[in-house]
Amino acid sequence: RGALASYKRRAPVPLTDLLTPDVRRIAIFDEIVDHTNVGAGFRAAAALGVDLVLVTPTCADPLYRRSIKVSMGTVFQVPWTRLQSWPGDLRHLQDNGYVAAAMALTDDSITLDELSGRKDEKLVLIFGTEGHGLKPNVLNQADLTVQIPMSGGVDSLNVASSAAVAFYATRP
Template sequence: MRIEKVADADDARLGDYRNLTDVALRRVLEPAGGLYIAESAKVIERALRAGHVPRSVLVQDKWVDDIAAILGERDVPVYVTDSATAEQITGYAVHRGALAAMHRPELPDPAEVLRGARTVVILEDIVDHTNVGAAFRAAAGLGADAVLVTERCADPLYRRSVRVSMGTVFQVPWTRLPAWPAARRLLDEAGVHVAALALADGATDLHVFAADRPERVALLLGSEGDGLSRAALRAADSVVTIPMAGGVDSLNVAAASSVALWALAHPPR
């Protein structure tokens, strides 16, 4: 690594780290520039273990030794600054000490991601990066083999998604799906049963579905406000609902993914 001290928040070398609170700007800059931002030493380490390549690291003075241990012999510029300057650069207090501008890996073909996967999570048009990150963390922790996201779903490699996932976006194979019904054809070719989590007349209770789950199944979850699209519901092989109490009709989408994955992994006997 190459340590370069930085004292000026306007330093031209730091363009990748500016205005990170502006979601619209980052959506344009990161995919177009082939970059994403990894935040905290733990997340950076998990990204490197997954084979992702850093372009640079921005770190506060007291975290330099931790980053040095993670980067090893990699020839990467490490911009070292104080906490006040880091906040001026990014637009927020960098409590976790380090940020890395990472090159985005090329997304794999959906057929490759599905190959051999027994339990899959499909996220349709979820716009909240926190929910995306939480769903990935649930997928990693509760045994999903893959995550598929639709074209309009929030970016799993956006800084907030990565942070909330605790870096598990690097652990679970994932890619983007084409629009329905092309996505349905891919799932058919892979022999995957699509179970939509939704409120609908005649829906199957989750515990009943889990007791006799298909060998290969994809849990299909929809956006926070409107739920699943009509096209997604038409593409589903079955509709599954989580029984609720207390007058509550549904759970947050990330919570629903956790409950459904746990149920599939622990079917009633």
């Protein structure tokens, strides 16, 4: 019951319908299983001007009540869809001129400052699941890997926190 009970789930919008000329920054949430992190990621995307959010088939539901609450309703504000072919849809984005930047702790990662300095006109930021991060097939398909330099003996941030930092650093 309530407002969300009557909300009719829509079929995923085809990716090709969402790639308009004004879509410059895209976030992909891959296998993020915590609804709180999904909601916080959407909130950061809305607050920091991300044009489109894509969730992979195994990502938690952005329309789950906890995701909606944590997002403060921004899941209804930011354009988004669930990808149907992952990571195949990443190739489609690259073919349309997007640079795919996977947020990952790898030996060949560039820093977030280096990514920001590139000023890529079309950018996809990919965030992986809590704990294990992105799978090797996603990392191999990405154009580059990016990490946020840490100090104080901390190796990484929570996925929603890293998304907010990356969204801020790469804003136009």
